[in-house]
Amino acid sequence: MSSPTPPDALLGPADVRELATALGVRPTKQRGQNFVIDANTVRRIVRTAGVRPDDVVVEVGPGLGSLTLALLEAADRVTAVEIDDVLAAALPATIAARMPERADRFALVHSDAMRVTELPGPAPTALVANLPYNVAVPVLLHMLDTFPSIERTLVMVQSEVADRLAAGPGSKVYGVPSVKANWYAEVKRAGAIGRNVFWPAPNVDSGLVSLVRRTEPVKTTASKTEVFAVVDAAFAQRRKTLRAALAGWAGSAAAAEAALVAAGVSPRARGESLTVEEFARIAEYKAEQAEQAERAE
DSSP states (O other): OOOOOOGGGSOOHHHHHHHHHHHTOOOOTTTTOOEEOOHHHHHHHHHHHTOOTTOEEEEEOOTTSHHHHHHHHHSSEEEEEEOOHHHHHHHHHHHHHHOGGGGGGEEEEESOGGGOOOOSSSOOSEEEEEOOGGGHHHHHHHHHHHOTTOOEEEEEEEHHHHHHHHOOTTOTTOSHHHHHHHHHEEEEEEEEEOGGGEESOOSSOEEEEEEEEOSSOOOOSSOHHHHHHHHHHHHHTTTSOHHHHTHHHHSSHHHHHHHHHHTTOOTTOOGGGOOHHHHHHHHHHHHHHHHHHHHHO
8 A cells, every 4th residue: 555645745726726827727617627626625535435555546537636646645546537638738747746656557548538438457446536517427327337347436526416316216306317327336425515625616516426336237138228218218208107208219108008017117107206127127028029029020
């Protein structure tokens, strides 16, 4: 295990502004950039994530490197995925200057996280990231799907998004992100983050979400694509009963009702009351019907 690095190895408010000025970086709303300027906050995130000395951590959107440095203190190695040209070019030098003894444990992938399909070095065991608000959910789901070796995830997202990800059936904010995240993991809220630890300070609160990968995948003969198609259809018209909301997906309201009854779900129920397992059972019925039709031809 690495020995604790000196406190000044992490970035404080003055360091972040100095780095940004030197690079000519102005945080953009377009990319949802809000840089963390508080060393205690990044150490708290690493602690909450349960990062271990043998972990290979992937970080999305490292920015100027505030969280990256704290992750390098605790993990075996860190791979950061950064889309911004200027930030990607500068980060390795920041790591080398502030934590030279750990620089060989750091790798940078200059890419859009949504396009990343492989990472250098050993397979990642954890994902820890301050995700840009505008792409948080698709990036999270893409990373969980693409890298099944990721066992534990902790992401900082807009508070409202954190609520949606961690919501359970029956909650008013339970929806597509909740069900899809639960396909991969057990999801829960893991804390709140104030606005004053960011530069610039966002006009929304942030929350931490913990996702621990399911040890046993959802038991179903349907594919993820088939299950997610049902989820998307159910919540596209969330005020409607599932009989009506799934009519387009099933081919007709009567076919939707047959799928729901076969899955043991009331046709009068709404999507917000169903578990991911129930969505999977509905998807299974349609997949089986299609298979039977193929065999009959």
